[in-house]
Amino acid sequence: GQQLNQSPQSMFIQEGEDVSMNCTSSSIFNTWLWYKQDPGEGPVLLIALYKAGELTSNGRLTAQFGITRKDSFLNISASIPSDVGIYFCAGTPQGGSEKLVFGKGTKLTVNP
Amino acid sequence: NAGVMQNPRHLVRRRGQEARLRCSPMKGHSHVYWYRQLPEEGLKFMVYLQKENIIDESGMPKERFSAEFPKEGPSILRIQQVVRGDSAAYFCASSLTGTGGYTEAFFGQGTRLTVV
Numbered sequence: 760g761q762q763l764n765q766s767p768q769s770m771f772i773q774e775g776e777d778v779s780m781n782c783t784s785s786s787i788f789n790t791w792l793w794y795k796q797d798p799g800e801g802p803v804l805l806i807a808l809y810k811a812g813e814l815t816s817n818g819r820l821t822a823q824f825g826i827t828r829k830d831s832f833l834n835i836s837a838s839i840p841s842d843v844g845i846y847f848c849a850g851t852p853q854g855g856s857e858k859l860v861f862g863k864g865t866k867l868t869v870n871p
Numbered sequence: 872n873a874g875v876m877q878n879p880r881h882l883v884r885r886r887g888q889e890a891r892l893r894c895s896p897m898k899g900h901s902h903v904y905w906y907r908q909l910p911e912e913g914l915k916f917m918v919y920l921q922k923e924n925i926i927d928e929s930g931m932p933k934e935r936f937s938a939e940f941p942k943e944g945p946s947i948l949r950i951q952q953v954v955r956g957d958s959a960a961y962f963c964a965s966s967l968t969g970t971g972g973y974t975e976a977f978f979g980q981g982t983r984l985t986v987v
Contacts, residue, residue, distance in 0.1 A: 801979050857919050859976065861915070
């Protein structure tokens with residue numbers, strides 16, 4: 760089945776630093792989404808990408824839908840302590856499937 | 872995501888009992904999805920339903936698991952004769968239309984099932 764390879768698995772950074780994480784797949788995806796999950800909570804949508812090459816920002820977050828439709832990245836600028844959490848990429852595979860396929864997540868720790 | 876309501880938040884069952892997980896989608900949403908999350912893992916798709924119809928159940932185990940989304944009332948994920956391996960967080964999401972199109976799925980806070 761379709762899989763998303765998300766990296767890095769975890770990151771430890773200082774407050775104020777920029778962060779970059781990415782997802783790749785061997786198959787084409789029609790949409791890419793980035794979610795954040797806090798402990799004990801459900802995923803919260805951060806950014807949705809619908810077109811190849813699309814670059815979208817949401818405050819300090821920027822994400823891009825790769826031209827090949829097989830990858831996406833998420834950047835967080837000037838990190839703050841509340842950015843701590845697990846970030847997941849997700850996408851809908853080509854083929855008309857309605858289900859979201861998730862990466863395994865990037866656990867972000869921000870040291871004040 | 873506060874609009875998608877799941878209950879209970881925590882559920883403890885003994886091996887062999889039944890677990891019923893409920894999900895009320897956001898107002899106006901007729902598409903519901905169930906996902907399962909094991910510790911330190913991403914979410915795995917289980918089933919996609921529209922009102923009174925199962926559209927895609929390719930992620931559901933063949934035995935003991937069933938899902939419904941009746942015309943009235945919440946969507947129910949039912950696990951019969953639970954085993955320890957069923958312990959996980961179960962998340963429900965809803966969307967206005969199918970997520971294959973230009974729409975977004977919003978998640979509930981999940982039900983954490985523990986089988987003892």
